[in-house]
Amino acid sequence: MILSVSNLNFDYGAQRVLHQIRFALDHNEILAILGPNGSGKTTLLKNINSILTPSQGNVMVEGHEILSMKLQDVAKLIGYVPQKTDSARITVFDAVLLGRTPHMSWSLGSHDIDLVHNALRLTGLDALALRMTDQLSGGELQKVAIARAIVQEPKLMLLDEPTSALDLKSQINILNTLKGLVTAQHLAAVITLHDINAALRYADKLIFLKSGRIHKFCSATDISSQLVEDVYELPVDIVHVHGTPFVVPTAAM
Numbered sequence: 579m580i581l582s583v584s585n586l587n588f589d590y591g592a593q594r595v596l597h598q599i600r601f602a603l604d605h606n607e608i609l610a611i612l613g614p615n616g617s618g619k620t621t622l623l624k625n626i627n628s629i630l631t632p633s634q635g636n637v638m639v640e641g642h643e644i645l646s647m648k649l650q651d652v653a654k655l656i657g658y659v660p661q662k663t664d665s666a667r668i669t670v671f672d673a674v675l676l677g678r679t680p681h682m683s684w685s686l687g688s689h690d691i692d693l694v695h696n697a698l699r700l701t702g703l704d705a706l707a708l709r710m711t712d713q714l715s716g717g718e719l720q721k722v723a724i725a726r727a728i729v730q731e732p733k734l735m736l737l738d739e740p741t742s743a744l745d746l747k748s749q750i751n752i753l754n755t756l757k758g759l760v761t762a763q764h765l766a767a768v769i770t771l772h773d774i775n776a777a778l779r780y781a782d783k784l785i786f787l788k789s790g791r792i793h794k795f796c797s798a799t800d801i802s803s804q805l806v807e808d809v810y811e812l813p814v815d816i817v818h819v820h821g822t823p824f825v826v827p828t829a830a831m
């Protein structure tokens with residue numbers, strides 16, 4: 579098991595936003611967190627990597643209690659791709675190289691440089707390596723954040739809506755890259771998505787959050803129209819295309 583979250587509650591001030599969250603994730607697995615706006619998806623990711631501190635409960639990654647670790651050590655275990663990434667007056671290459679910071683001492687080795695080149699290739703950014711990040715589009719910046727998380731060589735990747743700004747081909751490339759990395763490097767990934775159909779295609783496990791509670795923790799194969807209707811309060815049909823389930827809102831609403 580790579581990630582274990584037990585009895586986690588989180589409050590923003592007096593407002594409880596996450597209630598008794600409990601799940602585990604194995605190596606080689608992608609977990610998609612789904613749910614309506616405001617259901618707590620981003621808050622849950624930020625509790626897993628200790629940007630936010632749970633009011634109760636704990637998070638273990640590879641047997642380490644995250645809350646008791648130094649941030650630099652957390653960054654060796656967890657690569658985080660936030661929903662929004664800031665640009666700066668540095669090149670794409672340097673922005674990606676920053677992902678190596680937790681592993682660096684004094685010198686920059688050829689391994690670090692090779693990892694950056696590889697991540698630029700995987701995310702389709704080779705041609706932009708020397709461009710300043712403040713001259714990128716939103717989707718290109720999103721790819722930089724993903725490349726930076728890849729060079730961290732984490733055991734667990736947390737990605738918050740990583741494909742929200744990407745065109746269709748880039749969405750598929752990034753999700754295929756993520757799936758390939760998870761398998762090849764024996765990692766796990768937790769990814770928040772609004773696109774249920776992408777989740778059904780790429781995730782092994784699903785968590786449906788509703789009002790800060792786990793409504794259902796299941797496999798992608800357990801999807802049903804009733805489940806989606808209960809969570810999103812929207813009537814849907816499930817159709818199968820080439821064996822893959824697709825959620826389609828029913829015509830009559």
Ligand SMILES: Nc1ncnc2c1ncn2[C@@H]1O[C@H](COP(=O)(O)OP(=O)(O)OP(=O)(O)O)[C@@H](O)[C@H]1O
Pocket residue numbers: 590595613614615616617618619620621622
């Ligand atoms: N900094 C904050 N202070 C107070 N409440 C917050 C803060 N950030 C988020 N919230 C509230 O916490 C709840 C969960 O928010 P969160 O961003 O985790 O939801 P989400 O499922 O990621 O939403 P979305 O799909 O819209 O991105 C919401 O009710 C939100 O209004």
